[in-house]
Amino acid sequence: MTNLGNREGYALDPAWHAEKARLSSLTSLYDADTLRLAEHLGLAQGWRCLDVGAGTGSVAELIADRVGPSGSVLAVDLDTRFLDALHRENVQVRRLDVSTELLPVAAFDLVHTRLLLEHLPRRDDVLRAMVAALRPGGWLLIQDFDWASADVVHPASPVHSRIVAAIRTFLESRGYDAHYGRKLPGLLREQGLQDVSTQARSVHVHADPERGVPQWELLADQLAPGLLTLDLVSQDDLDAFHALWHDDVHDSFAPLMVSCWGRRAAERGGSADGEP
Numbered sequence: 001m002t003n004l005g006n007r008e009g010y011a012l013d014p015a016w017h018a019e020k021a022r023l024s025s026l027t028s029l030y031d032a033d034t035l036r037l038a039e040h041l042g043l044a045q046g047w048r049c050l051d052v053g054a055g056t057g058s059v060a061e062l063i064a065d066r067v068g069p070s071g072s073v074l075a076v077d078l079d080t081r082f083l084d085a086l087h088r089e090n091v092q093v094r095r096l097d098v099s100t101e102l103l104p105v106a107a108f109d110l111v112h113t114r115l116l117l118e119h120l121p122r123r124d125d126v127l128r129a130m131v132a133a134l135r136p137g138g139w140l141l142i143q144d145f146d147w148a149s150a151d152v153v154h155p156a157s158p159v160h161s162r163i164v165a166a167i168r169t170f171l172e173s174r175g176y177d178a179h180y181g182r183k184l185p186g187l188l189r190e191q192g193l194q195d196v197s198t199q200a201r202s203v204h205v206h207a208d209p210e211r212g213v214p215q216w217e218l219l220a221d222q223l224a225p226g227l228l229t230l231d232l233v234s235q236d237d238l239d240a241f242h243a244l245w246h247d248d249v250h251d252s253f254a255p256l257m258v259s260c261w262g263r264r265a266a267e268r269g270g271s272a273d274g275e276p
């Protein structure tokens, strides 16, 4: 049996040479919807916001534009190499490990995180800390994948199935939950949040001769040394995977992006500085 080792925690490497491109392939797919959902929750001038695991900072910037000079965004990440390039008066960057360090308490009108909790073995504690970071009446917006649609591809492709299964096995050995998305509505209700609602969407993907499908290919590239060492895939599999996503034939659906939101109860009698 393959020895997957016992390392736990975020399995992706912010220092990998193409990590910014990999993250950008995700932000280009999902940022517009994230902003739309935040606006649906009432995002407005003056709001104080927190983005946890802020990555490239693209969401922090979009939110900062909406909250204006009277509002603020705190962007936290384990590794701030991309965030340090942000220069905005109303964005504060902090290096912080949410699994082991404390978040501010009762401080934010909006707490957002995307594609982070699914990775963290201590996701339950981190979720609690994010709820505690909300001011009364504040909104929590969580976005995570559910791999329900990760293997949907037409025409059928054994190589896609093999690579997706290998990536999933590798990530799960570090504590990843490939079905976290479907658990979010119940988890937010358990936290006592009000007005809990959920949206699940899968992005359609077509094999593009020029661009390929970077969100899959760069993930496979980054994890390739580990996948090969553990004998989960062969180099031929990896080459065929890249060829597949450039063939102008195949269509697939990305993992479901589950967005779930709910709000902390307002203080009795309402708060002087307004609920969202």
Ligand SMILES: C[S@@+](CC[C@H](N)C(=O)[O-])C[C@H]1O[C@@H](n2cnc3c(N)ncnc32)[C@H](O)[C@@H]1O
Pocket: 010, 014, 023, 026, 027, 052, 053, 054, 055, 056, 076, 077, 078, 079, 096, 097, 098, 099, 113, 114, 115, 116, 120
């Ligand atoms: C998959 S990326 C998502 C980035 C961004 N939220 C997005 O959706 O574009 C996950 C991010 O969480 C950060 N991260 C991982 N573990 C963390 C931890 N324990 N504390 C804070 N940030 C963490 C990573 O450095 C990375 O920037």
